[in-house]
Structures are given as structure tokens and as C-alpha cells.
Amino acid sequence: MSERRIKSIFIVTGSIFLFLFIITPIFWMMLISFSKNISFLTGGTYQFSFSNYITILTSKSLHMMDYLKNSLIVASITSPIVLIISSFSAYAITRINFAGRRIIPLLVLSISIFPQISIVGYLYRWMGNFGWINSYVALVLPYLAWTSPLALWILLSYFSQIPKELDSAALIDGAKRPKILFRIILPLATPGVLSGLLLVFIACFNEFLFALMLTSDYRAQTISVGISLFQGLHGEIPWGELMAASFFVTFPLILLTLVFQRFIIEGLTTGAIKE
Amino acid sequence: MEIRFHKRITTAYIFVSPLLLIIFLFILVPILGTCINSFFQDIPYLPKKFVGMRNYLILIKNPDFWDALKFTIFFTLASVSLETILGISFALLLKERFPGRGILRTMLLIPWAIPTVISARIWQLIYNYNYGLLNYLLQGLGFSDKINWLGTPQSAFWALVLADVWKTTPFMAIIILTGLQAIPEDIYKQAKVDGARFIKRFFFITLPLLRPALIVALIFRTADSLRIFDLVYVLTGGGPAGATRTISVLGFQYYTSADFGLGAAVSSLTFLIVFGFSLLYIRLWGIKKL
Numbered sequence: 085m086s087e088r089r090i091k092s093i094f095i096v097t098g099s100i101f102l103f104l105f106i107i108t109p110i111f112w113m114m115l116i117s118f119s120k121n122i123s124f125l126t127g128g129t130y131q132f133s134f135s136n137y138i139t140i141l142t143s144k145s146l147h148m149m150d151y152l153k154n155s156l157i158v159a160s161i162t163s164p165i166v167l168i169i170s171s172f173s174a175y176a177i178t179r180i181n182f183a184g185r186r187i188i189p190l191l192v193l194s195i196s197i198f199p200q201i202s203i204v205g206y207l208y209r210w211m212g213n214f215g216w217i218n219s220y221v222a223l224v225l226p227y228l229a230w231t232s233p234l235a236l237w238i239l240l241s242y243f244s245q246i247p248k249e250l251d252s253a254a255l256i257d258g259a260k261r262p263k264i265l266f267r268i269i270l271p272l273a274t275p276g277v278l279s280g281l282l283l284v285f286i287a288c289f290n291e292f293l294f295a296l297m298l299t300s301d302y303r304a305q306t307i308s309v310g311i312s313l314f315q316g317l318h319g320e321i322p323w324g325e326l327m328a329a330s331f332f333v334t335f336p337l338i339l340l341t342l343v344f345q346r347f348i349i350e351g352l353t354t355g356a357i358k359e
Numbered sequence: 360m361e362i363r364f365h366k367r368i369t370t371a372y373i374f375v376s377p378l379l380l381i382i383f384l385f386i387l388v389p390i391l392g393t394c395i396n397s398f399f400q401d402i403p404y405l406p407k408k409f410v411g412m413r414n415y416l417i418l419i420k421n422p423d424f425w426d427a428l429k430f431t432i433f434f435t436l437a438s439v440s441l442e443t444i445l446g447i448s449f450a451l452l453l454k455e456r457f458p459g460r461g462i463l464r465t466m467l468l469i470p471w472a473i474p475t476v477i478s479a480r481i482w483q484l485i486y487n488y489n490y491g492l493l494n495y496l497l498q499g500l501g502f503s504d505k506i507n508w509l510g511t512p513q514s515a516f517w518a519l520v521l522a523d524v525w526k527t528t529p530f531m532a533i534i535i536l537t538g539l540q541a542i543p544e545d546i547y548k549q550a551k552v553d554g555a556r557f558i559k560r561f562f563f564i565t566l567p568l569l570r571p572a573l574i575v576a577l578i579f580r581t582a583d584s585l586r587i588f589d590l591v592y593v594l595t596g597g598g599p600a601g602a603t604r605t606i607s608v609l610g611f612q613y614y615t616s617a618d619f620g621l622g623a624a625v626s627s628l629t630f631l632i633v634f635g636f637s638l639l640y641i642r643l644w645g646i647k648k649l
Binding site: 087090094097098099102105106107109110112113116125126144170172173175176177180181182185186188191192194195197198199201202203204205206208209210216225229230232234236261279286290291295296307311323326327328333334336341345349352353 | 367370371372373379389392459460465468471472473476477478481483492506529533537585592619626634
């Protein structure tokens with residue numbers, strides 16, 4: 085068989101496999117979420133219905149909207165703060181020659197492989213002493229630290245591509261460094277800032293162990309915790325409602341990811357490939 | 360000039376201090392604190408008391424710990440190697456030009472964007488005895504017996520691996536694809552002229568040039584997998600009968616059963632294991648050559 089022939093077989097079977105591999109779980113989630121009654125799987129007929137969605141959106145005792153609100157608040161507070169803190173560091177590391185400019189990025193990077201379990205037990209006690217358990221503060225503070233490697237490495241890669249002559253010119257004109265950072269560097273690194281914001285935002289939605297341990301009810305629990313504890317109103321797991329809640333949360337995240345695809349891929353691959 | 364210089368250095372330290380401060384307070388202090396706590400007996404209603412290595416001795420004698428460690432390592436080996444093979448295959452596929460490539464590339468981001476807890480729930484439903492897709496398909500194929508996928512240690516292991524592979528292969532594929540695109544096309548043209556066939560080109564050109572990207576992806580994926588908590592906690596809860604407990608899940612169970620000393624000991628060991636593995640990778644393949 086010629087190499088070209090093998091290649092086209094690989095492409096056809098590979099793309100069908102990849103398509104099915106990704107879509108099957110999503111399809112199952114949607115199918116179940118829109119089913120009026122899950123018993124169609126044990127002999128009934130499939131009936132399309134929005135009833136599961138209506139339940140999760142309207143039932144107060146399921147608290148789905150509370151969980152979602154908490155996740156949105158925690159993620160929206162965390163991501164801009166991380167980006168600002170990290171951009172100050174990235175500025176100093178890429179533009180000022182000081183001891184530590186080489187070791188700081190590596191130190192921060194190594195944090196991203198630390199296991200959360202070795203952090204969370206102590207944090208639980210520590211935050212308990214301050215009475216912070218089950219508050220947004222209890223999540224935002226560790227999330228700031230936890231997501232900073234992501235933000236720092238993306239910004240470093242963008243900042244290092246901006247010519248240093250721009251700073252020197254502005255410094256000679258008497259501009260202060262914070263002003264240079266906010267007026268010159270950050271606007272030029274907008275794609276990097278956007279990737280950073282998106283990745284941190286999604287990371288906050290995704291985080292589970294901190295949220296599970298540092299919050300205790302719907303007033304602060306995030307959507308990940310809510311979905312993990314979902315038991316429905318009557319004991320046995322109500323799969324239709326659970327999948328409706330899952331799809332309801334997943335859909336905007338997928339949309340966000342697809343719309344900003346380019347920035348997300350750039351964010352994921354910077355640091356990993358270049359430098 | 361001297362004053363300018365000192366001012367610059369001071370600015371630099373002021374600029375990096377907020378980041379270093381939050382990392383110090385919320386990551387380094389807790390890790391150090393956990394390590395110190397692991398030498399104490401820390402149970403509610405009893406005074407905290409220094410017990411030296413006793414927590415570690417209890418762990419070493421506890422088969423639960425060894426089972427969790429074994430499970431974590433086998434899980435990591437299975438899922439990371441499958442993810443690497445699939446990730447490379449997907450990346451090679453998406454490098455080719457064919458109709459639909461753009462859509463597939465976009466789709467690749469979907470599993471990555473779904474929160475792990477949600478994907479764990481979706482897979483939990485797929486494996487469900489009564490309402491699961493797998494048993495539905497089995498019956499459609501004419502099998503009369505349903506399988507309790509999460510009911511035996513063996514099948515629960517592979518159920519977790521599959522769910523992890525689904526969620527994380529896209530990350531691997533995206534990193535590898537970017538690495539592939541950085542390889543100049545001319546190298547391949549020359550190799551083809553020299554008569555090197557696909558397999559040869561793959562092992563002698565693609566793989567070596569892909570190494571830097573691959574090592575970084577492997578370090579992150581291995582660390583992620585060794586410390587895995589969310590997927591396992593939600594999908595199997597560590598069951599059946601503790602057969603799929605990872606070291607992070609075990610640590611969490613000690614914490615929630617209020618034995619903070621033991622929890623801290625397992626957590627410190629988890630830290631050492633993850634850190635040790637990462638150093639090993641870097642030693643083996645040389646970060647200098649990156």
C-alpha cells in the first residue's frame with residue numbers, strides 16, 4: 085500500500101474516532117438532560133422536555149443558581165486581581181535587572197505542580213481561626229496564589245516580546261514605572277492579558293478541593309461543589325436534573341472557550357513550548 | 360547613577376512583592392505547616408501533642424496507605440501513557456490538511472473547558488448500571504447481562520482512566536500540535552527525498568524535535584495525575600471498598616475524619632512523591648537541553 089493511501093485511511097478513521105470520542109459524553113449529557121423521564125432507557129419511549137431545566141432554575145432548595153452565582157463572583161474577583169499582581173511581577177522580571185529575576189519564574193512555576201491536598205488542611209485551620217470558612221475570602225485568597233503561575237508565565241512571554249526601548253524612552257520623558265506598565269506595556273500585551281483572564285477564570289470554575297473543604301453551604305459553595313453534592317430532593321440521584329445542571333453550567337464555558345479559542349490555545353501553549 | 364541603580368532595584372522588589380507575598384502566605388506557609396503538623400497528634404477535644412514519627416509509622420503499617428499509593432502510581436502510568444499516545448495521534452491527525460480539520464480542532468477544547476467535577480458526573484452516568492450508555496450499548500449489541508462498571512476494582516480502575524483520558528488528552532494534543540507546527544517542513548521534504556518512510560521519519564525526526572514540548576506536557580500531566588482528587592472523589596468516591604482511593608483522597612478522608620496529624624502526614628508524603636517524580640523527569644531528560 086502506498087504511503088498516501090495509508091495517510092488517507094489514517095485521516096478518515098482518525099477524524100471519525102476523534103469526533104465520536106469527544107462528542108459521545110456531551111451527547112449523552114444533553115440527551116438525558118432533555119428527557120422527560122429517564123425510564124426510556126429501560127423500555128419506555130423518549131420524550132423531549134425542558135422540565136429538568138425548569139426544576140434546576142426554579143427550585144430554591146437545590147441552590148443551583150446560588151452555586152453558579154458564587155462561582156461567577158469568585159472567578160470574577162480572582163482573575164483581574166491575579167492579572168494585576170502578576171503583571172507587576174512580569175514587568176520587573178522582564179525589564180529590570182535584579183537578583184532573583186531568573187529564580188522567581190521557576191519558583192512560581194514549581195508551585196503549579198504542588199498537590200492541593202498538602203495545602204488545604206493547614207489552610208482550613210488557618211482560615212477557621214479568622215472565621216473565614218464559608219466566605220468568598222476563603223476561596224479568593226488561595227485562588228490568587230494557585231492561579232498566579234498561569235498568569236505570570238503568559239504575561240512573561242508577552243512582555244518579553246515588547247521592545248525595551250519603549251520603556252527607556254518613557255523613563256527619559258519622566259514617566260514612572262507603574263504608569264509605563266499600565267499605559268504602554270499592558271495595552272501592547274492585550275492578547276496575553278485576555279488569555280490570562282480566561283484561563284484563570286476557567287481554572288476558578290474548575291477548582292474543587294479548596295472549595296470543597298473551605299466552604300460549607302450554598303452561601304459560598306461553588307458550582308463544582310454543588311454538582312458534586314447534588315442529591316436532588318428525593319434521595320436517589322435525579323440524573324435528568326443533574327445533567328441539566330451540568331449542561332447549563334458547561335454551555336457558557338464551552339461558548340466562552342470557542343469564541344476566544346485563539347487566546348486560550350496561545351495561553352495554554354506559551355511557556356510550554358517557546359522559551 | 361548609583362542612586363538611579365538602587366532605586367531601580369527597589370522598584371523591582373516592590374513590584375514582585377505582592378505576588379511573592381500571596382504565594383508565601385497561601386502556598387508555602389500551608390505546606391510547611393502541614394509538614395510540621397504531621398509530627399503532631401491532632402484530634403478534636405484532645406490537646407495537640409508532639410509524637411515524632413508516629414503518624415508516619417502508623418501509615419507505613421496501614422495497608423490502606425500502600426493500596427492508595429499503588430493505585431495512584433498505576434493510575435498515573437496508565438492514564439499518562441494513554442494520553443501521550445492518543446495526544447500524539449490526535450496532533451499528527453490535526454496537522455494534516457483535510458476538510459473538517461478546523462471543526463475538530465475547535466472541538467478538542469470542549470473536554471478541556473468542562474469542569475472536572477461535571478465531566479466526572481457525566482462519566483458516572485455513562486457507567487451507571489441502569490441508565491448508563493455503556494450498558495445501553497451492550498444490550499443493543501445483544502448482550503443480555505448488564506455490567507456494574509464501577510462495582511469491581513478492575514473495571515472501576517479503567518473507568519477512571521478513560522474518564523481522565525477524555526478530559527486531559529486535549530491538553531496534551533494542543534501542546535504537541537503546537538510543537539509539531541514548530542518543526543520546519545523542509546526537514547521532512549529532505550527526509551522524503553532520502554527515502555525515509557513514515558515510521559522512520561516519526562522516530563528519527565518528529566519525536567526528537569518534539570521532545571521539549573513533550574517533556575513539559577509530561578511533567579504537568581504526571582504531577583496532575585499523581586495528585587488527582589476531584590475526578591476520583593466524585594466518580595467513584597474511592598470505591599468499591601476503597602479500591603480506587605488515591606493518596607489525595609486518603610489524605611482528605613483523614614482530614615474529614617478529623618485526624619489532622621495523619622492527614623498532614625499523607626499530604627506531606629503526597630507532596631514529596633509529586634515533587635520527587637518531577638525532579639526525576641527533569642534529571643532523566645535534562646531540563647538544560649530544553
